[in-house]
Amino acid sequence: MSQASQATLGSSEFDRDTAVTRREPGVYDIDLSAGWTIINAVNGGYLLAVLGRALADALPHPDPFTISAHYLTASQPGPAVVRTETVRTGRTLSTGQASLFQYDEQGAEVERIRVLASYGDLATLPDDVRTSARPPAIPPMEQCFGPEDGPAPVPGSSAIADRLMLKLDPATLGWALGAPSGKGEMRAWFGLADGRDADPLSLLLAVDALPPTAFELGLTGWVPTVELTVHIRCRPAPGPLRVAIITRNLAGGFLEEDAEVWDSADRLVAQSRQLARVRLA
Structure with a gap:
């Protein structure tokens, strides 16, 4: 993709598909896109970004600092409503839920996800870093492999892959060759396929977009998320992320699954951290 054709913040498919329409204060409508599904189930990171966008509108602060989600029932593409509530507002942080x-066959509302989050302004944080953490050692992107490099996908399983730039570390791809390492690790370069740079909301997607670590433990099949907590530490620099x-x-x-996301x-x-079944x- 050429630089001229890259999507920008606000013009990306991710922005369109996570956009919510305010029906009334604290109530938002959205049509969940089928483009972010894995075998017909809507990806949990995409759903968290939808809720995160609604809370960013409802709360006085712009950025998620910490957000915890419990996934109650599986979401499906189609109409949904997000209901928000402001729990507390302060000078530097505001908290909301x-x-x-979605709706069952009788038209009754069924709760899919419940979130509690604290928001602030990442631009106001001091530039003071004291850490022992180090970026993951991932080979250069040209030495890594994406879904396009593997066999033909299972029908209905690749919708989200078409919207991501995902290049997996070969050391974590044993499962794809029938020889899982047993280490329970997954590493990759990550971005959106249309070239949009990362922001705090797309980081909510990034932590849940790689293949499950269960694959490298020798397990197959769906690994549904029970609970997912994300901490956003700062606004990412332009360029691909490492997860x-x-x-x-x-x-x-x-x-x-414990995830770290590093910028350029x-x-x-x-x-x-998420708990999955x-x-x-």
């Missing part, structure tokens, strides 16, 4: 609802995810413990049919300036811009054959 939001729920996304590293690791699972250290799988027990009782549940695993955790070698800054840790987002962290997350796996199907053990």
